[in-house]
Amino acid sequence: MSRLDVAKTYKLYIGGKFPRSESGRTYQVTDGAGRFAANAAQASRKDARDAVVAARKAFPGWRSATAYNRGQVIYRIAEMLEGRRDQFTELVRAGNTSSTGQRAVAKAHREVDAAIDLLVHYAGWTDKVAAVFGGANPVAGPYFSFTTPEPTGVVGAAAPQQDALLGLVSVIAPIITSGNTAVVVASQDRPLPAVTLAEVLATSDLPGGVVNLLTGSAAEVMPHLAAHGDVNALDLTGVAGDQRAELERAAAGTVKRVFAPPPDVTFSADPGTARLRAFLEQKTVWHPTGALSLAGGGSY
Amino acid sequence: MTSAPVSQALPAQLAEATAGESALRRFLHGLPGVDPVGLESRAATLATRSIKKASKLAAIDLAISMVDLTTLEGADTPGKVRSLAAKARRPDPDYPDTPPVAAVCVYPDRVADAVAALGPAGVPGGGSIGIASVATAFPSGRAARAVKLADVRSALDAGATEIDMVIDRGAFLAGHYGTVFDEIVDVRRVCDAASTPDGNPVRLKVILEIGELGTYDNVRRASFLALLAGGDFIKTSTGKVSPAATLPVTHLMLQAVRDWYQLTGQRRAVKPAGGIRTTKDAIRYLVAVHEVAGPEWLDPYYFRFGASSLLGDLILQRRTQLEGHYSGPDYVTVD
Structure with missing residues (x-):
């Protein structure tokens, strides 16, 4: 007797839980060859709202976690991803347009490996952010002046439509490395690696709410994130050029940081630091050196 | 057992219930039992009702005007009470049309600070915001009767216009229902003897602390006990015990005041307190008030929310309705 496949119900990932869309909507996902692959949840405005609430709630804990701890957690994500390498390779391969043959498998393998390596890369960055982007400033007075980078807050992001896994990890990792929390809208046509990544995140010691993944239409959800008063920054990586102006205008209403990289980034290239820097706030503190003396002689 | 001072015109069966300890027990145990499954499912069904757009905005404004803005911490300072009073008077300074809250609720020794910040309640030129004080050895209520009554007097002397007492x-x-009854009656007498600046009687809220009563039947009995003894409000909880206010329990208490109205013609009030933090929750309570008690109870005089963080969320949601996009806690005062 042949066995029936157990088809998976794909859901959203909000606040460390896997809820269905509040709207009850789903949409059909097809593989690269156009065959039916799965039903995915189609996130609504209210799911985005719930995700922002979860991200805001998780922010104080995640920002004040030690850099060492954040690094460990991100490294743990890489470990868990490594353990499910074959599953991700299969999902990435099935989503790509030329999805058959040795070459397609090798290509998908490379993409998954690159995603894992990228996580390890950012795991190493957590305790270097302050040293590299902050510093002690030379000032003309008897003061110490320090600049320290701090996370911006809740970041609303659109993951790229292509590069379903590597692109997604490229967006998420730098946001959470410096202590921000994220609400990410996954690729609409290829959401399956994203939902499966959510399962990895849920089992990686990452506190619930630090990363929230929504599947569905970025065009529908992003305007609400852009106008939301409790979102501090936007990452428009996955938004097409002609739709960006509208989102940037909405974001200006609450003075958000907006990161809009060129639309044709190659995610397999050196990630650089632009994404890390995009979601940092520089805080500068002045402090008397103690060399000040009423007598002017510097006696203490 | 003493007789209740407000027993004027109580119908025969209720007047009889206050005749003595055993009559009271007979009455309370003769109340119909509560069907917990039915109660919870009705509460859950009403909670699914969707309130949108203009109705939602009206509901938010109504809910704001029903809030008893509360601070009951050991760490309450005069400054904290002053800032609470400022928020009570003008919840959202960016939108001055936001209604003020119904009352502030503080410990007895902080009443003077509230009076100083708000002015004597109800007086022309003073505030229209009530000054409620918990009393009777809140929250446990474990003190001698004389101590509890002295507690009430000190709050009233300082200028409180509403007293939130806990039952024993x-x-x-x-x-020992008679003991509980007598205690409420004694507190009622102290309240009636006090004079408020505007001449209105002091309103007495009786906290049942449903988290410690155990069963729905007990909640129903305690509700009727408090109503018989002359409580103006029946209030769910102190906020110090979990569970605090829940929808089914509030349903039950609304049924009690509705039945009381049908029996006596007197309209009494309900105050859920503790655990109501979001606008969504508050609107569910308003739906319950409308459906269980009736639209006449949709008034700050007959229904209140005991809450501290709820007001912040109500203001946020009010802004969301007015501005067309979600607002955030960065834009309202943090208490």
Whole structure:
């Protein structure tokens, strides 16, 4: 007797839980060859709202976690991803347009490996952010002046439509490395690696709410994130050029940081630091050196 | 057992219930039992009702005007009470049309600070915001009767216009209903003897602390006990015990005041307190008030929310309705 496949119900990932869309909507996902692959949840405005609430709630804990701890957690994500390498390779391969043959498998393998390596890369960055982007400033007075980078807050992001896994990890990792929390809208046509990544995140010691993944239409959800008063920054990586102006205008209403990289980034290239820097706030503190003396002689 | 001072025109069966300890027990145990499954499912069904757009905005404004803005911490300072009073008077300074809250609720020794910040309640030129004070050895209520009454007097002397008393749950659970009844009656007398600046009687809220009563039947009995003894409000909880206010329990208490109205013609009030933090929750309570008690109870005089963080969320949601996009806690005062 042949066995029936157990088809998976794909859901959203909000606040460390896997809820269905509040709207009850789903949409059909097809593989690269156009065959039916799965039903995915189609996130609504209210799911985005719930995700922002979860991200805001998780922010104080995640920002004040030690850099060492954040690094460990991100490294743990890489470990868990490594353990499910074959599953991700299969999902990435099935989503790509030329999805058959040795070459397609090798290509998908490379993409998954690159995603894992990228996580390890950012795991190493957590305790270097302050040293590299902050510093002690030379000032003309008897003061110490320090600049320290701090996370911006809740970041609303659109993951790229292509590069379903590597692109997604490229967006998420730098946001959470410096202590921000994220609400990410996954690729609409290829959401399956994203939902499966959510399962990895849920089992990686990452506190619930630090990363929230929504599947569905970025065009529908992003305007609400852009106008939301409790979102501090936007990452428009996955938004097409002609739709960006509208989102940037909405974001200006609450003075958000907006990161809009060129639309044709190659995610397999050196990630650089632009994404890390995009979601940092520089805080500068002045402090008397103690060399000040009423007598002017510097006696203490 | 003493007789209740407000027993004027009580119908025969209710007047009879206050005749003595055993009559009271007979009456309370003769109340119909509560069907917990039915109660919870009705509460859950009503909670699914969707309130949108203009109705939602109206509901938010109504809910704001029903808030008893509360601070009951050991760490309450005069400054904290002053800032609470400022928020009570003008919840959202960016939108001055936001209604003020119904009352502030503080410990007895902080009443003077509230009066100083708000002015004597109800007086022309003073505030229209009530000054409520918890009393009777809140939250446990474990003190001698004389101490509890002195507590009430000190709050009234300082200028409180509403008293939130706790019932003696220990006596209630031990079955000494007469003790509980007498205590409420004594507090009622102290309240009636006090004079408020505007001449209106002091309103007495009786906290049942449903988290310690155990069963729905006990909640129904305690509600009727408090109503018989002359409580103006029946209030769910102190906020110090979990569970605090829940929708089914509030349903039950709304049924009690509705039945009381049908029996006596007197309209009494309900105050859920503790655990109501979001606008969504508050609107569910308003739906319950409308459906269980009736639209006449949709008034700050007959229904209140005991809450501290709820007001912040109500203001946020009000802004969301007015501005067309979600607002955030960065834009309202943090208490």
